[in-house]
Amino acid sequence: MKLAIFLVLAVVVIVECSHTFMGTSVQRAMVYHHDVQYSSKLFRKRVENLYYSMPAVPSNFGRVIQGILAFDLTFSGASANVTQGGIGYNFVNLRMKSDRGAKIHFDVYIFA
Numbered sequence: 001m002k003l004a005i006f007l008v009l010a011v012v013v014i015v016e017c018s019h020t021f022m023g024t025s026v027q028r029a030m031v032y033h034h035d036v037q038y039s040s041k042l043f044r045k046r047v048e049n050l051y052y053s054m055p056a057v058p059s060n061f062g063r064v065i066q067g068i069l070a071f072d073l074t075f076s077g078a079s080a081n082v083t084q085g086g087i088g089y090n091f092v093n094l095r096m097k098s099d100r101g102a103k104i105h106f107d108v109y110i111f112a
């Protein structure tokens, strides 16, 4: 008897350059957009957090975040990671880190 095992790998996190894309934005409504900017710190990496929580209104009942996009507009070695919540939650904490001596500039979109 032959056993066929199908392994389905769903790649939901694609990190390209320093942009962060998670989940999907297809057919989802954009619920939040923010142009995050912080000035640079001399010789240092700057770390800032962005917290977003879906408003507790009836139309949001049962809705969760389905897509997160953080686009690095400095095109440097900056990075952004989700440290709390995120896909499947109604809130997200995004931690952004600049390159050494560079500013933080992320275009953040959240879809639900």
Ligand SMILES: *[C@@H]1O[C@H](CO)[C@@H](O)[C@H](O)[C@H]1NC(C)=O
Pocket (backbone or CB within 6 Å): 079, 080, 081, 095, 096, 097
């Ligand atoms: C995000 O995670 C990667 C890999 O663990 C790490 O190299 C990077 O410094 C993290 N960025 C932030 C902003 O925490």
